[in-house]
Amino acid sequence: MAFRIDGVFLPNTPELPIYFAEVQFQPDKKIYSRLFAEIFNYLDKTELTNTWRGVVIFPNRSVDSGDTERYAELLNSQRVTRVYLNELSSIPTSSIGIETVKLIIEPESTATAKAIEIVNSARKEILNAAQQREIIQLIETILIYKLPRLSREEMGKMFGLSELKQTKFYQEVFAEGKEEGKEEGKLEGKLEGKLEGKLEGKLETIPQLWALGLSIEQIAQALGLDEQVVRQAVQPKS
Known part of the structure; x- marks a missing residue:
């Protein structure tokens, strides 16, 4: 029955609130019961006396399908803000941070550009x-x-080789390739090997994608796996 909060942003002064962030990309009737249980459990355990705010991020309103009747007072107050990524385009002036978050729901055909x-x-x-x-x-x-x-060419176009070498993805690929002794002199081979992956590596990735709020169907499509394999991987271990 462990609770896990997607993000907790702690203030550096007593006057500012603690922010709790939840990212939900699949319908969940219990999203709000779980969210408030996590928040109040955290507040009970911490010694901080700051007030708090909650932010729930959905790709669109249709995914926001949680039961709200018991939590209407909280959801209708300034305590909780619900964000729908597909509606952020209506904001007149945007920031790099908002544009980066909107990239999550950008169509695949235009995501690279x-x-x-x-x-x-x-x-x-x-x-x-x-x-x-x-x-x-x-x-x-x-x-x-x-x-x-x-592809490597597309990655290089966006980041440049020097910047790409600083990213976590490149460093993991380089370390993996070096340990296996495969194609140590070529980034392209290492990137392709990482992206194609082995089944073991893909299975290890499933819980991370599940924690980000992706659905079983989305994970299966992204990793090229059967949905039943993904479903088994996210089931709690007895």
Whole structure:
């Protein structure tokens, strides 16, 4: 019966609230009962006395199908904000952060071009090297989940080889290739090997994608696995 919060953002002053973030990309009738159980359990265990806010992120309103009757007062208050990614385009002025989050629901046909646009904006607007690298790594992660067959050329076009070498994905691929002694001199072979993956590696990835809120169907499609295999992998171990 473990509870796991997707994100907890802690303030550096007592006047600011603690933010709890939940990302939900599949319908779940118990989303709100689970969310508030997680939040109040956290508040009970922490010594912080700050007030709190909750943010729930959905791809669209149709996924927001949780039972709300018992939690109407909380959901209708300023305590909780529900965000629908497909509606963020109505915001007149946007930020790199919002554009990066919107990349999650960007159509596959335009996702690569949009990612390049965001990366170029990040290079121009974010002067802090560490923050810039974090944004690029987040974009890289989104694209790998969204477009598992992304080629080395496309990755290089977006990030550049020097920046690509700094990403977690590249470092994992390099380490894996070095340990296995395969194609140590070529990034292309390592990337393709990582993307195609072995069944064991794919099975290890399933819980991570499930934790991000992807459905069984989405995970199966992204990893090229049978839905029954994915379903078994996410079932709690007895």
